[in-house]
Amino acid sequence: GAGVSQTPSNKVTEKGKYVELRCDPISGHTALYWYRQSLGQGPEFLIYFQGTGAADDSGLPNDRFFAVRPEGSVSTLKIQRTERGDSAVYLCASSLVGQGVGDTQYFGPGTRLTVL
């Protein structure tokens, strides 16, 4: 079956521009997560959706970052006024329920964002 997909795979933008990154989770998964991975580091949590609602957005670095999941499936991560420090690989993951102990998260291939 289809796994988690993310588009685009690569995005190059200029400082100050707005970008949108898309995540298509595994069908039927209610939980969706966004992480950011800088070079040589482990992924860092950004935001978690349970259904349509953001259950935990404590990892968003500032108010330039925003994410939505309007129908409880596809999610979009939006970054306004991009900065060079936003350059990273943005990972999306989904899991069946999100709250169970040890619920497995399945990761997408990521979107590599480069801000020039």
Place this chain on the structure above:
Amino acid sequence: GNSVTQMEGPVTLSEEAFLTINCTYTATGYPSLFWYVQYPGEGLQLLLKATKADDKGSNKGFEATYRKETTSFHLEKGSVQVSDSAVYFCALSADNQGGKLIFGQGTELSVKP
């Protein structure tokens, strides 16, 4: 706060050597523990997990035991192959945190023939 610390890499081994990658954690309560692997050019994949103390996770010849007394979850494999070359990430999911993962910094493993 919750955190994960892994041994630094890169780790370079010869084929058939024994592998240990150390992982320790700090967390309140009873977290679940995971090892994820990232092969070159591929996405993160779950390698194994353990959800309670003394549980042993295992997959593809890799093993890790959840040790609450030492807050550790070391990854081991008795005989590595060239195809095991990848970056390995230890992670935890804390109680009542909605399943979000906290990752270590990753350990790069390179296995030479």
